Amino acid sequence: MSTPKGMRAKSIGHYILGKTIGEGTFGKVKLGTHILTGEKVAVKILEKERIVDVADVERVAREIHILKLVQHPHIIQLYEIIETPRQLYLIMEYCPGGELFDYIVAQGRVKESEAARFFHQIMAGVEQIHRVNVVHRDLKPENLLLDDQKNIKIVDFGLSNTYQDGQLLKTACGSPCYAAPEMVAGQRYVPSRCDIWSCGVILFALVCGYLPFEDQNTSALYRKILNADYQAPKFISDGVRDLIARMLNTDPETRYTMPKIRAHTWYRQVPEASLSAGASRALEDDVLDQLDRFGFPRDYAMKCLQMGKHNHVTTTYHLLVEKKKKCGGFLMKVDQNAHAGFEGRATADPEMELPAERTPSPYQTEPVAKARGEAASPASNAAVRVPDGDRAGGEPAPSAYRDLPEMNYGNWAFPGQLPAHMAPPGSKHQPCSASEASTRAEHSAYAGSGQVAPLELTPRAPSSRQPSRGSTDGRQKGHGSGALTPVRRPVQTPRAHQPGVPTPRGGAYRSGTPNRRPSAG
Numbered sequence: 001m002s003t004p005k006g007m008r009a010k011s012i013g014h015y016i017l018g019k020t021i022g023e024g025t026f027g028k029v030k031l032g033t034h035i036l037t038g039e040k041v042a043v044k045i046l047e048k049e050r051i052v053d054v055a056d057v058e059r060v061a062r063e064i065h066i067l068k069l070v071q072h073p074h075i076i077q078l079y080e081i082i083e084t085p086r087q088l089y090l091i092m093e094y095c096p097g098g099e100l101f102d103y104i105v106a107q108g109r110v111k112e113s114e115a116a117r118f119f120h121q122i123m124a125g126v127e128q129i130h131r132v133n134v135v136h137r138d139l140k141p142e143n144l145l146l147d148d149q150k151n152i153k154i155v156d157f158g159l160s161n162t163y164q165d166g167q168l169l170k171t172a173c174g175s176p177c178y179a180a181p182e183m184v185a186g187q188r189y190v191p192s193r194c195d196i197w198s199c200g201v202i203l204f205a206l207v208c209g210y211l212p213f214e215d216q217n218t219s220a221l222y223r224k225i226l227n228a229d230y231q232a233p234k235f236i237s238d239g240v241r242d243l244i245a246r247m248l249n250t251d252p253e254t255r256y257t258m259p260k261i262r263a264h265t266w267y268r269q270v271p272e273a274s275l276s277a278g279a280s281r282a283l284e285d286d287v288l289d290q291l292d293r294f295g296f297p298r299d300y301a302m303k304c305l306q307m308g309k310h311n312h313v314t315t316t317y318h319l320l321v322e323k324k325k326k327c328g329g330f331l332m333k334v335d336q337n338a339h340a341g342f343e344g345r346a347t348a349d350p351e352m353e354l355p356a357e358r359t360p361s362p363y364q365t366e367p368v369a370k371a372r373g374e375a376a377s378p379a380s381n382a383a384v385r386v387p388d389g390d391r392a393g394g395e396p397a398p399s400a401y402r403d404l405p406e407m408n409y410g411n412w413a414f415p416g417q418l419p420a421h422m423a424p425p426g427s428k429h430q431p432c433s434a435s436e437a438s439t440r441a442e443h444s445a446y447a448g449s450g451q452v453a454p455l456e457l458t459p460r461a462p463s464s465r466q467p468s469r470g471s472t473d474g475r476q477k478g479h480g481s482g483a484l485t486p487v488r489r490p491v492q493t494p495r496a497h498q499p500g501v502p503t504p505r506g507g508a509y510r511s512g513t514p515n516r517r518p519s520a521g
Contacts, residue, residue: 011035012089013082014312015043026050026060027087031094036294039319041079044090059158064090066157068310069132074125076145076155079315091315095153097146104141109209112240116270118144119203121152123267126195127258129154135191136160138174139198141205163191176218177201177211181226181250193252196261200247207236212248226250239266287320 010017015032021042022029027050032043051057067078082089097103100118104110110118122144129136136143136157143156159173168188172179180197182189204212212230215221224230228250232241243266249255261267283305291301296313304313 012043012084013091014315015041015089015091017043026056032091034316034319036316037319037323039323040094040096041319042092042094044092046088046090048086048088060088063157063160066134066160066162068308069162070129070134070157071308072125072128074121074152074154075128076153077318078310079318080310080312093147093153095145095147095155097148097150099142100144100146100152101141103146104205104209107209110206112207112237113270115203115206115240116266118152118206119199119267120270122154122199122202123258123261125152125154126199129160130192130195130258133164134160134162135169136195136198137191138178139195139202140175140178141202144202161191167191174198176221176225177213179225180252181228182252184222184225190252192257193255196247196255196257200244203240203247204230204232204244207240208233212244237266239264239269243267284321284324287317287324290320291317 014035016035018031018033020028021031027045027047030043030045032041033039034041046060051060064078064081067076071077076095077093079091079093082091122139126136126139134157136154136159138156138159139154143154145153145155147153161169161171163169169191170186170188172183172186174183176184178198178201180189180194183194201212212232213221213224215224228248230248232244243256243261243264246256246264247261256264283302288298288301291313292298294316296316301313301317304311305317
């Protein structure tokens, strides 16, 4: 690993920042390299000055909270969060395979054998989401990424919410072409049944290459959804045709549930053993040994992993596990100074402030310190302390940065009070009551977010609409490839369908390329 002479890489925490791979309302997404392991990560940078509404704060907070709740091989993994006075850095799993949407466009349509494999993985991830009482509400091919082995990773929980058993929700949000009829009709809905409908639309798009419901007129589009007015092509098998019909059932009471989907003949054509292996709950000794060589005491690392912490120790563990998979199950011993030749020249981006807390950690961080050109921490790891009061009666260990979800996430996420350090000068942010925050969380956390607006329940005729902050009307150059990459827009009136090309979020399939939303924010 090397860098041209005189070049100084940008870094934050334990990561070298590379090229921009996405951009949105709240900031950029950059490709990052973890210093100790050399593994790639996606670094989602949220500029606090852009989070201008309490609703935006709540949306970001809820998304972080849900990402911590749902851990599964087919759900994008949040590794850790670094907070500085001006930014939040979400360190996330990197998926080099891009969106399932683009894969469908490139293939025209997906062969049923491969579509069944994708569908298995999608449903496995959705089942885990529902198991922890979370509803996604924006499932679509644009929000399904592929890793380097073409395994599905569900992303974008910005419209998600938690619910209690038996609770009905009423917020109509998401992408019109994937929305369930009860949501379009403005009725209260069973959260999981809406996601099942969206998965039925995704399955149709996989095997057919276009969406089942689309129309240039919003009112006509909604009528088609309410009546399940679609035509399945003759070239798909009877098995997948039947499964789609049972998932796209307008009656949520008789719509297929997860157990019935699993029992369907077409679904069972792919053996479970052929799917990507699930994450093992057993800790791997050789990975823990490598962590110890990196200076993280074994008992401290095990404690963090068992408690589900999101910090640098657990991040390093998970990245080493991924590295081991790539090496065929064999983990090469990585010297603690292996990356110092490159990272030693790393410097912080002047526009990206260093973490607020610079207190040395009580556990050994010499490899990272050397890589960043800093003095090593004192060798004070004889008495291991678990940060943030994890050990009863124990004194919290100082941290090189604040772990937002563990330390101060709850202070501002709910009931909705904006922290002083996040309020821009002259802003109108005011604390709100718990009841007001609950109402915002379910009804208005999406306005102005630059993501997906709530569905319009009053149909309207097609009209031009200005993109919201963070999106552009047209195309922008793709990073690295020189190719023109389409840019997503907020929910808008569907356009005419181009045969053979699947439609994006608003229901429109443009000629050859979709409208895509920036990745960040």
